[in-house]
Amino acid sequence: MNLQQLEYFKTVAETENFTKASKLLLVTQPALSKSIAKLEGELKVPLFEKSGRNVKLTRFGKLFLVHAERALVEIEKGIKELDEMVSDTTGTVSISSTSRVGAYFMNFIISDFLNDNPNVKFQFNQQSVTEIIEDLKKGKIDIGFYDNHTEPIWDINIESIPIKKQExxxxxxxxxxxxxxxxxxxxxxxxxxxxxxxxxxxxxxxxxxxxxxxxxxxxxxxxxxxxxxxxxxxxxxxxxxxxxxxxxxxxxxxxxxxxxKETIKERIIYMSYLKNSYIPPIAKLFRDYILEYVDRNYITSS
Structure with missing residues (x-):
């Protein structure tokens, strides 16, 4: 069973006529009939029965149509989401930060980025550093942000870049x-x-x-x-x-x-992401935006 068979089945069910369906699908009627027969063979039930010059769904066909339509809708949604993921102008960037970074830093960065990229969406969570690192490794998020007094969290799989000092x-x-x-x-x-x-x-x-x-x-x-x-x-x-x-x-x-008056050791905000891993274009665009921000502002306070 394949996607083409499901599309053929759905079209025949809608038109109730193999000739009309074959014209809509731009396929010969014999090829369409062969495809439907093969599908019925795989399912081991008849999907259509004759009704004069037309055909109509059997009770098996009616049941299968519900699931076939649902499958086609889900596949279409998946294709759309994949298109968004590889788009450099639309899509969703999945990020996470510690609560402090989220409260005092991320809102400005996201807001400024959205001003230039209004079609982008953000999936934004607040987690502990450990959870951020684990979700980066599992591919659940594209980029993580955390803050630390001393050195960045060391992990051979994670790239951590200092992007801002907080006073x-x-x-x-x-x-x-x-x-x-x-x-x-x-x-x-x-x-x-x-x-x-x-x-x-x-x-x-x-x-x-x-x-x-x-x-x-x-x-x-x-x-x-x-x-x-x-x-x-x-x-x-x-x-x-x-x-x-x-x-x-x-x-x-x-x-x-x-x-x-006294000098309090500032905290440093780090941006982290998985090394040598695919990152969707829109997430890369956001990451590069952060790096440009670093070039303009790093080591200054808010």
């Missing part, structure tokens, strides 16, 4: 006593309650103790995919203050951004 700032609610300051020393914050920007996982963000030089009072330690917006909401509500990566997404209508 840290202090955010406080507008009515906070420090709200009008342009710069603050970490030592001034010893009595403050902090909302910790960390997740308690293998890829957790900077150690608050190492960064501050003392063990801070942690009032809340939120977790989850939308950690950035959650922290900003909590700080805005006066639940505490927080040290976070600087980003244009921070709502300065409800929050004050204050530079930190």
């Amino acid at each position: 840290y700032i202090l955010i406080v609610p507008k009515n906070h006593k420090l709200a009008g300051r342009g710069e603050v020393s970490l030592k001034e914050l010893e009595n403050e309650s902090f909302i910790a920007f960390c997740e308690g996982s293998k890829d957790r963000i900077l150690s608050c103790t190492d960064a501050l030089g003392y063990t801070p009072k942690i009032s809340i330690q939120p977790k989850g995919a939308n950690i950035g917006s959650v922290i900003e909401g909590l700080v805005s509500a006066g639940a505490g203050i927080s040290v976070v990566p600087d980003s244009p997404t921070i709502n300065t209508n409800t929050l004050s951004k204050i530079n930190i």
